[in-house]
Amino acid sequence: MSDYSFNPTATRRVAIIGGNRIPFARSNTVYAHDSNQDLLVAALQGLVDRYNLHGQRLGEFAAGAVIKHSRDFNLARESLLSTTLSPDTPAYDVQQACGTGLEAALLVANKIALGQIDVGIAGGADTTSDAPIGINESLRHTLLAANRAKGMGDKLKALLKVRPSMLFKPLLPRNGEPRTGLSMGEHCEAMAQRWQIKRLAQDELTLTSHQRLDAAYKRGFFDDLISPHRGLARDNNLRADASLEKLAGLAPAYDRQNGTLTAGNSTPLTDGASVVLLASEEWAAANGWPVLAYLRTGETAAVNFVDGSEGLLMAPAYAVPRMLKREGLSFADFDFFEIHEAFAAQVLCTLKAWEDADYCRERLGLEAPLGPIDRAKMNVNGGSLGCGHPFAATGGRQLAALAKIIHENGGGRGLISICAAGGLGITAIVEK
Amino acid sequence: MDYVTQIIDPPPSRTRLLLDGARALRKPKPDGMPALPKERLVRPAVELHAADIAAYGRACGFRPEQGVPLSYPHVLAFALHLMLLTRPSFPYPASGMVHLANRIRQHQRLQAGQVLRLEVYCARWVAHPKGQALSIATRAYGAGALVWESDSLYLRRDVKDPIGEPWDDGLALQEDGLLRTQRWVLPADLGRRFAHVCGDFNPIHTSVIGAKIFGFRRAIAHGMWTLGRALAAQQPPGGLDQAEAHCDFKLPIFLPGQVALWNHPSCGPRREFEVRNFAGDKPHMRGLFIWKESVK
Numbered sequence: 260m261s262d263y264s265f266n267p268t269a270t271r272r273v274a275i276i277g278g279n280r281i282p283f284a285r286s287n288t289v290y291a292h293d294s295n296q297d298l299l300v301a302a303l304q305g306l307v308d309r310y311n312l313h314g315q316r317l318g319e320f321a322a323g324a325v326i327k328h329s330r331d332f333n334l335a336r337e338s339l340l341s342t343t344l345s346p347d348t349p350a351y352d353v354q355q356a357c358g359t360g361l362e363a364a365l366l367v368a369n370k371i372a373l374g375q376i377d378v379g380i381a382g383g384a385d386t387t388s389d390a391p392i393g394i395n396e397s398l399r400h401t402l403l404a405a406n407r408a409k410g411m412g413d414k415l416k417a418l419l420k421v422r423p424s425m426l427f428k429p430l431l432p433r434n435g436e437p438r439t440g441l442s443m444g445e446h447c448e449a450m451a452q453r454w455q456i457k458r459l460a461q462d463e464l465t466l467t468s469h470q471r472l473d474a475a476y477k478r479g480f481f482d483d484l485i486s487p488h489r490g491l492a493r494d495n496n497l498r499a500d501a502s503l504e505k506l507a508g509l510a511p512a513y514d515r516q517n518g519t520l521t522a523g524n525s526t527p528l529t530d531g532a533s534v535v536l537l538a539s540e541e542w543a544a545a546n547g548w549p550v551l552a553y554l555r556t557g558e559t560a561a562v563n564f565v566d567g568s569e570g571l572l573m574a575p576a577y578a579v580p581r582m583l584k585r586e587g588l589s590f591a592d593f594d595f596f597e598i599h600e601a602f603a604a605q606v607l608c609t610l611k612a613w614e615d616a617d618y619c620r621e622r623l624g625l626e627a628p629l630g631p632i633d634r635a636k637m638n639v640n641g642g643s644l645g646c647g648h649p650f651a652a653t654g655g656r657q658l659a660a661l662a663k664i665i666h667e668n669g670g671g672r673g674l675i676s677i678c679a680a681g682g683l684g685i686t687a688i689v690e691k
Numbered sequence: 692m693d694y695v696t697q698i699i700d701p702p703p704s705r706t707r708l709l710l711d712g713a714r715a716l717r718k719p720k721p722d723g724m725p726a727l728p729k730e731r732l733v734r735p736a737v738e739l740h741a742a743d744i745a746a747y748g749r750a751c752g753f754r755p756e757q758g759v760p761l762s763y764p765h766v767l768a769f770a771l772h773l774m775l776l777t778r779p780s781f782p783y784p785a786s787g788m789v790h791l792a793n794r795i796r797q798h799q800r801l802q803a804g805q806v807l808r809l810e811v812y813c814a815r816w817v818a819h820p821k822g823q824a825l826s827i828a829t830r831a832y833g834a835g836a837l838v839w840e841s842d843s844l845y846l847r848r849d850v851k852d853p854i855g856e857p858w859d860d861g862l863a864l865q866e867d868g869l870l871r872t873q874r875w876v877l878p879a880d881l882g883r884r885f886a887h888v889c890g891d892f893n894p895i896h897t898s899v900i901g902a903k904i905f906g907f908r909r910a911i912a913h914g915m916w917t918l919g920r921a922l923a924a925q926q927p928p929g930g931l932d933q934a935e936a937h938c939d940f941k942l943p944i945f946l947p948g949q950v951a952l953w954n955h956p957s958c959g960p961r962r963e964f965e966v967r968n969f970a971g972d973k974p975h976m977r978g979l980f981i982w983k984e985s986v987k
Binding site: 441449 | 871872873874876925954955956
């Protein structure tokens with residue numbers, strides 16, 4: 260007989276109770292002096308206030324940031340200690356590039372589903388205003404060598420290798436894929452050329468994102484999803500007066516001659532944070548909170564972009580059909596689609612891929628194309644192009660908003676899809 | 692051609708090579724038909740040191756899981772190349788020789804700790820439109836078997852009526868559809884760093900002043916660095932058994948700077964590639980990298 264005793268009971272449904280985020284701010288604007296922790300605390304405290312969680316010990320808080328200082332090794336735990344949640348609530352950090360927020364939610368959800376915890380919070384924060392600047396690599400190696408050296412003489416000898424030039428060449432965070440040296444915009448530009456995505460189509464998608472986000476603000480959709488921060492009440496990337504003419508006037512940002520990606524149809528560097536409250540149905544009922552929707556499942560995928568055989572941001576194209584097959588669903592079963600808009604071109608490449616019979620057969624192993632997505636159902640309250648994209652905060656933003664859309668709709672099913680650096684993609688299904 | 696084998700042991704020091712290089716800056720014009728040197732320079736037992744391979748790998752961007760870089764044994768033979776080029780019997784001044792092209796063939800997997808016998812000799816004349824070219828052969832034997840070989844083509848410009856077989860770059864590459872797949876940012880001290888791992892301290896690579904003396908506005912990257920970087924970018928993990936790399940050196944890469952790798956995505960174990968400036972309108976290297984996929 261084996262002494263293996265892990266015997267999980269049937270899984271439980273995971274309820275999305277609500278979410279909270281701070282308005283997203285373009286890099287080096289309103290939140291220029293906020294750290295990741297400041298932003299995460301603001302979002303988390305707003306959620307605690309809204310759902311009256313003061314002093315409560317929750318199952319866990321999972322969150323992360325993509326651009327992180329080494330001192331933020333315990334970002335989630337440190338943030339939690341600055342809120343009015345019970346300090347007895349455990350926390351841990353998650354990091355999966357732009358998939359961080361949604362991956363954190365899946366981790367918490369899976370524990371709830373397995374009965375290990377009853378309630379938890381998932382989230383993420385990112386600031387590129389307060390980015391880490393490292394000391395020069397040569398200086399760092401020299402200092403480490405001095406640290407290893409035994410005795411004052413050897414230490415001094417090691418330190419003699421410090422050169423003044425080392426002090427003026429710090430290590431800056433790079434906006435590029437480590438294995439290709441190309442920026443994400445350059446990768447996406449290549450995808451746009453491969454899929455022949457027109458500039459106009461990108462600008463139209465961008466305009467829709469701004470217009471729908473503006474409309475959502477105007478009808479009060481975000482009133483119970485956002486807590487103002489530093490005097491900012493709505494995302495400052497939002498251009499209510501955006502127009503196709505203005506967008507058409509922008510110069511290509513990554514390929515000056517033949518490019519179609521601009522500062523308008525690409526998301527800017529953004530600061531912000533978001534969190535989502537997840538619980539079992541029992542916990543929701545016991546605490547008197549309605550269930551907005553259920554987080555049914557998730558799927559991650561990765562593609563080999565290093566040798567150029569697939570586009571950097573195409574992994575969601577693979578994750579979605581795998582998830583649909585596993586769950587026995589098709590696009591016709593969905594009422595809403597929340598597709599993260601890193602670049603308008605990346606969304607359009609993915610949509611085109613799902614309609615392309617050859618691609619679906621050869622790359623995705625599907626007998627028939629996945630089919631088109633009704634744009635009226637996609638990003639109905641705007642997307643990242645409108646509100647901006649603080650990397651780790653996007654998943655939480657989408658999850659809370661989609662749950663609320665489904666709740667307002669009186670039920671339905673929605674799909675979330677996020678592309679991420681490193682050829683990663685993460686997707687999820689939300690329904691009620 | 693009958694060669695006179697000369698065993699080189701121990702290898703020459705860096706100072707010795709630089710002095711020989713300086714002495715070979717000028718040479719009297721050969722009377723009548725130039726002749727290829729008859730020496731075959733041999734190092735009987737050169738060990739592939741893991742630490743040296745790692746340092747070379749770091750300089751070119753190889754990852755440890757890629758095994759011994761295909762271009763690495765070239766480094767071990769560099770001193771022999773320079774000795775041959777600076778010999779009194781070599782018909783032209785060493786500093787005027789332009790490294791035009793290189794072909795590398797590996798017949799067996801190389802391992803750290805392995806001991807190789809290296810042989811370097813002038814193999815043949817090549818008639819190039821721009822002057823007289825000649826090929827220097829490098830052969831590496833392990834336990835008596837040829838495991839790795841390289842042919843380096845050097846050009847002496849402006850020699851009229853060159854002799855030998857006509858030049859054929861052999862790289863009829865499909866330029867259409869090449870895509871920019873990588874960006875390489877090259878620091879100002881790249882030449883100095885690579886010199887320390889490859890032994891080539893030619894001042895055109897290691898200092899601005901040195902480069903200016905020889906007519907370049909800035910220091911230029913080693914051609915063999917560019918080849919190493921390109922192989923590192925495309926070599927699969929797990930090491931190579933049989934493989935080939937061909938490259939033609941085009942415009943020099945000035946340091947500091949940035950260049951890009953252009954190739955055909957996902958074309959399996961046969962990679963046609965170019966290294967160009969980032970905009971893609973100036974070629975620095977054109978190459979072909981082929982490997983035999985090992986049976987798993």
